[in-house]
Amino acid sequence: MKRGDVVIIDFPYSDRTGSKVRASLVVQSDTLNPIRDDSILAIITSMSSGRPDTEILIEVTDEPGSGLRFDSYLQCDTLATLDQSLVLDVISSLSAQAMQKVNQCLKAALGLP
Numbered sequence: 184m185k186r187g188d189v190v191i192i193d194f195p196y197s198d199r200t201g202s203k204v205r206a207s208l209v210v211q212s213d214t215l216n217p218i219r220d221d222s223i224l225a226i227i228t229s230m231s232s233g234r235p236d237t238e239i240l241i242e243v244t245d246e247p248g249s250g251l252r253f254d255s256y257l258q259c260d261t262l263a264t265l266d267q268s269l270v271l272d273v274i275s276s277l278s279a280q281a282m283q284k285v286n287q288c289l290k291a292a293l294g295l296p
Contacts, residue, residue, distance in 0.1 A: 184222060184273060186213050187282050189250050191272040194226055194267060207251075208277065210289060220268070225285075226261040229253065234260065237292040239284050241277070250275030259288035265278055 184192065188209045191211070195202040206227040216222060226286055232238050237260040278282070290296070 184216055184267060184270065185275045186211060186216070186271050187199070187285075189227070189277065190224070190270045191274060192224065192270050194263065195226070195265075197261075202231045204230065204271065205261075208285065210259075210285065213287050216267075220266055221264045222267050222270075223262055223264050224260050225289075226263070227255045227289070228256055228258060228259070231256050232258055232260070237288060239281070239288050241281065246277060246281055248275055249277055249281075257285065257288070259285065259292040262277070263291075 186209055190207055190209060192201045192209055194205050208222040208227060209222050209266040210225050222255050239257045240254060241249055241251060241257055242254045264281060
């Protein structure tokens, strides 16, 4: 896996009552992915959180290589560190242009300058 990969994973609910198989984005640095068993992932969902500074709309027409079937929202404020063995599939990667938006979104979510 590499940063920017769109993966399918059984993403846990924050209250640990269950999980849901969904798309997620690898946001962890490429230097860490091969040396750690875990990866940091951001959730991709069909519903907007209503917080435009911490989410990105991924439109299928703008990101045809995303592997997503419909327009989706990347929620940069919903991150999880999960074992890489839990990744069910790597379906695609986001473009460099989209990843620049992800960088800005993560900065907003984490309060970074």
